[in-house]
């Protein structure tokens with residue numbers, strides 16, 4: 001079938017054009033997309049800065065309606081509303097069996113290379129160029145063919161745009177707090193960087209009862225979003241020394257620091273600010289390109305923990321429906337994360353707004369019917 005999609009034919013080249021999508025294979029489903037979240041990883045990917053390189057169709061957050069299923073599909077049926085999960089864990093490898101679904105051994109060979117879990121693709125341009133599916137899902141298109149493990153059903157009273165952002169930003173931010181740090185009520189926390197992931201970590205801290213919750217960013221616009229979503233204090237790192245501010249506002253340093261930036265500067269700020277025995281969780285994908293020199297003495301003598309968290313250490317089939325239920329019961333304000341909606345053709349503007357800090361999370365919204 002033909003459909004419109006956002007794609008990178010080459011590194012640095014972003015176009016919205018008609019492409020060809022083949023039908024789903026045995027264990028795959030065809031989803032008519034209704035919403036797709038705009039994430040920094042999509043931007044870094046079309047610029048060729050991450051592991052998956054063009055030519056590919058972008059997008060890894062999304063939600064839509066199942067239109068067609070392969071003959072081996074058992075988890076969803078046509079008409080189901082599904083949110084897209086870019087961790088299509090095999091559930092049979094030793095890592096999955098040990099409960100670390102986010103580290104499934106199949107991901108390295110397929111998902112991170114922008115292939116479907118069987119190692120192939122269903123996409124091509126009208127002039128015959130084979131296109132890969134970013135993170136096995138390629139949600140910035142009118143339709144997506146995904147493995148059934150990437151399609152997580154959700155109830156009809158949840159807006160598509162809310163379900164869309166749950167699969168990456170929310171899972172990463174809330175999961176870092178709940179799963180990776182196992183943060184506890186009453187303990188002080190700080191969040192570095194207030195984009196979609198950082199704002200979700202702030203909501204996660206509020207959910208578990210951390211107090212105070214200090215948000216740090218360089219942009220006043222993002223700090224305003226942080227206050228709306230649960231930060232008790234905000235620090236503009238252009239105006240104040242973030243380490244000193246975090247230590248003062250938390251009476252000696254946060255017990256938990258959640259770093260959604262992952263730069264050398266923020267990782268060190270987190271380590272210096274955390275109180276003795278505290279935990280620093282790094283979750284920003286920028287960390288992939290960072291090099292950090294750390295004095296082991298700071299970790300040992302202060303008994304600090306430095307943890308990595310990949311997509312919130314989540315088990316997708318367990319955690320994604322739980323996050324949706326937390327939204328339905330009013331405990332996560334996921335709708336407040338979405339501050340701007342765009343048509344597919346406005347993706348360049350959505351990327352520009354994201355880089356300028358104008359949005360908490362921007363979402364592409366596809367034709368309503």
Ligand SMILES: [Zn+2]
Pocket residue numbers: 039040041060061168169
């Ligand atoms: Zn993402």
Ligand SMILES: [Zn+2]
Pocket residue numbers: 089090091092093094095096097103104105106
């Ligand atoms: Zn696995």
